[in-house]
Amino acid sequence: MDTTDLELLRQVTRGDEHAFEQLYARHARALLAYAEGLLGERGPAEEALQETFIAVWRGAGAFEERSLVRTWLFGICRRQALKRMRGHLPASRPLDDALDLPSPEPGPQAVTLARADTAAVAAALRTLAPLHREVLDLAFAAEMSHAEIAQVLGVPAGTVKSRLFNARAALARALPVEIEEAGR
Amino acid sequence: MNHPTELLPDYAAGVLPDPAAVDAHVRACAECAAEAESWRKVRSAVAGRAAAVAAPAPSIFAAIRERIGAAEPRVRVRTHPVPRYAGEVGRRPWRRALGLLTRQWTLVRWPVWALAVAALVVGGVVAARVSSAGLAPQVLATVIPLAAALAVAGACGTDREPVGELVAATPTSPRVVLLARLTLVLGVIGSLSLLVTLALVPLEPVAGLLGLAAAWFGPLVPLSALSFTLSVLWRPSVGVGAAMALWLLRLLAMTGAIDRALAAVVERLCTPGAGVLTGAAVLVAVAVLLSPRLPHGRAHRIGF
Numbered sequence: 434m435d436t437t438d439l440e441l442l443r444q445v446t447r448g449d450e451h452a453f454e455q456l457y458a459r460h461a462r463a464l465l466a467y468a469e470g471l472l473g474e475r476g477p478a479e480e481a482l483q484e485t486f487i488a489v490w491r492g493a494g495a496f497e498e499r500s501l502v503r504t505w506l507f508g509i510c511r512r513q514a515l516k517r518m519r520g521h522l523p524a525s526r527p528l529d530d531a532l533d534l535p536s537p538e539p540g541p542q543a544v545t546l547a548r549a550d551t552a553a554v555a556a557a558l559r560t561l562a563p564l565h566r567e568v569l570d571l572a573f574a575a576e577m578s579h580a581e582i583a584q585v586l587g588v589p590a591g592t593v594k595s596r597l598f599n600a601r602a603a604l605a606r607a608l609p610v611e612i613e614e615a616g617r
Numbered sequence: 618m619n620h621p622t623e624l625l626p627d628y629a630a631g632v633l634p635d636p637a638a639v640d641a642h643v644r645a646c647a648e649c650a651a652e653a654e655s656w657r658k659v660r661s662a663v664a665g666r667a668a669a670v671a672a673p674a675p676s677i678f679a680a681i682r683e684r685i686g687a688a689e690p691r692v693r694v695r696t697h698p699v700p701r702y703a704g705e706v707g708r709r710p711w712r713r714a715l716g717l718l719t720r721q722w723t724l725v726r727w728p729v730w731a732l733a734v735a736a737l738v739v740g741g742v743v744a745a746r747v748s749s750a751g752l753a754p755q756v757l758a759t760v761i762p763l764a765a766a767l768a769v770a771g772a773c774g775t776d777r778e779p780v781g782e783l784v785a786a787t788p789t790s791p792r793v794v795l796l797a798r799l800t801l802v803l804g805v806i807g808s809l810s811l812l813v814t815l816a817l818v819p820l821e822p823v824a825g826l827l828g829l830a831a832a833w834f835g836p837l838v839p840l841s842a843l844s845f846t847l848s849v850l851w852r853p854s855v856g857v858g859a860a861m862a863l864w865l866l867r868l869l870a871m872t873g874a875i876d877r878a879l880a881a882v883v884e885r886l887c888t889p890g891a892g893v894l895t896g897a898a899v900l901v902a903v904a905v906l907l908s909p910r911l912p913h914g915r916a917h918r919i920g921f
Binding site: 450453454457461462463465466467469470479482483486487490491542543544545546547549551554555557558569570572573574575576577578579594597601604605 | 623626627630631632648651652654655656658659660661662663664665666667668670672673674677678680681682684685
């Protein structure tokens with residue numbers, strides 16, 4: 434890998450437009466996909482992407498190196514996307530996150546999903562609540578660690594874990610019934 | 618058996634730092650294999666959706682570049698110690714102005730009002746008693762301007778009042794608040810003084826209403842302006858001190874105890890006229906303009 438994100442960001446702090454463009458080229462697509470997943474629409478997602486990078490240009494100096502540059506970018510993008518969200522992101526319900534801790538034993542939902550058709554899973558994904566979809570996006574599309582996701586969402590790492598399992602459970606429930614029954 | 622259930626999402630995502638142990642378990646455990654497979658399904662669906670999102674159009678970066686080029690944030694960063702107060706006046710400006718004034722009434726501390734009213738009442742009584750000797754204008758000219766100068770210093774000069782923080786946090790400009798306070802104090806004192814003057818007119822037919830009013834209004838203007846400006850720009854004690862010095866000079870000039878040239882200057886200052894009014898207005902305007910930009914407390918810290 435040539436220049437790291439951190440080096441690029443430091444150059445951006447000094448007003449280097451070329452470094453800024455490189456940073457954009459590296460992350461814009463993933464950020465846009467994330468924003469579109471949250472908002473469900475292209476237009477507002479593009480706006481969020483644009484505002485994210487304008488904020489990066491203006492606030493590069495405020496990056497405190499306490500997280501990865503990528504985590505920081507996703508955090509900014511998330512705030513910009515939430516501003517554009519119709520209604521609200523259903524408030525994370527701490528009780529749900531706390532109660533549905535993943536059981537240490539494999540569950541029946543896993544079997545349902547494991548046997549499901551990929552196209553059916555993709556269709557079920559579209560019905561998921563934004564709260565669940567975004568945690569899956571961060572884990573499997575952006576391929577972030579749980580610690581990174583926790584920083585982006587501003588929640589404890591344990592919550593990320595339970596939210597992931599909740600998201601999978603919701604996904605399994607959204608699958609067509611006959612597949613679920615076939616799985617049992 | 619101890620299943621690595623919690624590690625399986627990362628295992629399926631391929632981001633587990635050391636997958637060997639989990640790998641071995643998954644191969645031996647049918648349940649965990651199903652679990653891992655379910656996560657793989659989730660992963661391929663999620664990654665598939667993300668991959669299907671079209672790459673951002675070049676126009677987006679062009680728009681970003683245009684906006685940061687237009688804004689040039691780093692070069693033109695200017696610190697605004699005074700935030701811009703661009704609030705709409707609203708549909709009822711008079712009602713708002715009245716509200717602003719009545720609120721200042723409660724914010725000005727009560728001793729200010731009590732002392733000013735007491736001074737005016739005592740001044741009025743004394744003036745009535747000496748009116749037979751024709752000295753009422755002099756008494757009014759001595760008492761009313763001093764009361765006004767002290768009240769202005771007490772009401773406008775301090776930012777350490779208990780509600781100062783709260784007032785500073787309202788969307789109303791601090792300049793407007795300051796002007797409202799000055800208007801209120803001078804308005805109340807002026808009205809009360811006019812009442813006192815009206816009560817004295819029958820006792821003082823020679824000077825008449827205009828003569829009596831001019832007697833106290835003349836010195837009131839420079840004394841209040843001086844007191845206001847120095848209280849706001851520096852601190853109330855300085856404003857009061859300067860106003861009292863001028864007041865004392867005037868008193869000495871009236872009794873003929875000081876140099877005649879100096880007395881003439883003081884007398885001109887205390888006679889209502891275009892020059893004095895303009896000068897006072899300029900002083901007040903400077904104080905109002907500068908007041909929010911002052912580093913409050915600096916004068917206190919360096920020992921003044």
